[in-house]
Amino acid sequence: MTPAPADRIRLAELLDGVAPLLLVADLDELRRLIAAPPRLPPGPEAPAPAAPPQASAAADNTLLIDSTRSTAACRGREVGLTRLEHDLLACLTTEPIRVWSYAELHRSVWQDEGLHRKGDVQSLVKRLRRKLHELGTGVSIDAVRGVGFRLTEHQQPRVSGS
Structure with missing residues (x-):
């Protein structure tokens, strides 16, 4: 079921400033957006490609779920997951920030x-x-009292050297 435009606008207003939000009409539109990189006109104004060290730093902080091996990995560490742990984590990551009710999690x-x-x-x-x-x-799983759980990402404190 695709949410009505008014529902999508209300969701965008609720999440404003809380999380990045991309609203698409359907799954096909999302696939087109992800698959097609933006085309830049040729010329000297085109920005240089991103530096590889920044990309690898971002990848180091990414939570990776390997469904084949039933593991989760981040920052060079890896832990094994039971089937139930894997299924719960996979469910929560499909729509981060969404609050999943106990019944929805049980069904999933x-x-x-x-x-x-x-x-x-x-x-x-x-x-x-x-x-x-x-x-x-x-990444943590936060309880929403009386409703269920949601997956959120908390910023790690950064230590600056001076």
């Missing part, structure tokens, strides 16, 4: 409604939080 991870079984989700989140912390990621 256990393929059932999980009514009155919040403890299953809470226990799994606790184990996954520990593994994300071991990796040293800025």
Whole structure:
């Protein structure tokens, strides 16, 4: 179901300043945007390509989920994930910042409604939080009281030398 334009505008207003937001009409539009790099006119005004060290620094802080090996990696570290941990992390990363209800997480991870079984989700989140912390990621799973959980990225404090 595609959200109505008014719903997308309301979402953009709610997330303003909280997270980057890209609104697309459908999945095909998103694929076109991702696949096609912007075309720049030839000439001396064209900017130089990005320097490789910056790209590798960004990649070092990226949380990578390997579904084939059922692992998560970040900053050169890797942890193994159980099937449930993998499925929960994969679910949360599909729409970061979205609050996932306990029922939605149960449907996605256990393929059932999980009514009155919040403890299953809470226990799994606790184990996954520990593994994300071991990796040293800025990613965490935040509880939204009475609703469920969301995946957020917290900025790591930077130490400057002077």
